[in-house]
Amino acid sequence: MSSTGDHLRTATLAGACAAFVATPTLGALFGEGEQTRRYDTVITPPDYAFAVWAPIFLGCIASTVGQCLPAGRDAAMSRRTGWPLAGAYAINAAWSVAAQRDRFAYTPYLLPMATACAAVAHARLQQVRPDTTWSATTPAATGLLLGWTALASTVNVAAAAVAAGVDRMAPRMVAGATAGLMAAVTAVAATVAASRRGGLPLAGAACWGLLTTAATATRPRGVRLTAAAGATAVLAALAHRRRVDRTA
Template structure:
């Protein structure tokens, strides 16, 4: 299969829709941050998304991960709109999917403002599913000849996005449960939280392995886990078992893929 083919009308439509999806996401982000008269995310849904409202919500500083994700997506949007990218097979395969992930990202932020906390769970699960499909297709179709820019702007950015949304999905579900289940469930929070973090470790390693032990997804997962540990060990909602488990899982999901990647590259070099 060649990297490029003859131009067709859908190529320009795809490029335009990718741009439109990014604009929608940014507007949704502005709404989610409280612009246009909206309520800031941490105060929306009765404060369900506050770092101290749920045992599995990271500290506020964790959300700085959106800066490299959004910057990477912005650069991708400009790059994919270039005439040189219009007919590339890889763009045709992935452009629509990346646009879908951006739309769902923006839609989640709008859902926070206007719908229920469980509606946000449904939206983020859809976003996570779309990112899994996009990422796996990206890593499986990437060729060495595609170059570093291609790898960074498609595989790398999508991987970061996927990793963060995977952890955010856990936090979102925990926030929804905290807002709706009986208060006496709090007694089981430590045990359940540690179990969930073990599952996060398994999922993170599975995603990394499926992607040839790429680091991008686990970087954002480990980042979020580190700030989850900060929130549980130093915040108002202290839970030492969850905080320690978050530190251990963060180390595991970083070290194992890094070592596996190194061994894989050495094997291929031999």
């Protein structure tokens, strides 16, 4: 039976998800958008790669609807993941506002916080099975969001440095950005290997960003090789997880 806490959690989740989807969408339609192109980095995926936000938004909307339905409000999946997902959505919306207002100094703090919230939700959903039809969408949505924002957090740190006046092609900048990308890939691969649920969408979102970066001829060769190797590592972690699941 749904409690007052369930109603409060789902109402907060619904509001945060609405802000998460509407803020960048309306900003692009009626304003200048997030203006990330002006702070391009050597590890930023190409423009077309950002189409990944379409399935992320759709998945998060479906997950939120499922958690807000009467059958989903008191579901174990909702109770375990609702609050951290609300945090992830709200902070992502705040990131979009900062990017649209050219406040890039805040973005290296906001996006890792949003990613951490998504990571908490992803870890918690490993502990429960989807117990309604709609709750099965939560692992997929959370995996997609985590996989993309884990890489984007590293890109944002590099973008903030560029915004502060650092030459994006300076050797130290390229080396630092590449090292950051490697660290993010290591974390993603480890998470995929440990994921009983949501591992495929997590790997898919991360590999999409990595492979599109690897395919961008204007990026330094070392960055492209690192991205390609990173995608290979994530896929290897996914294959390992599949083997473990089959023998369990």
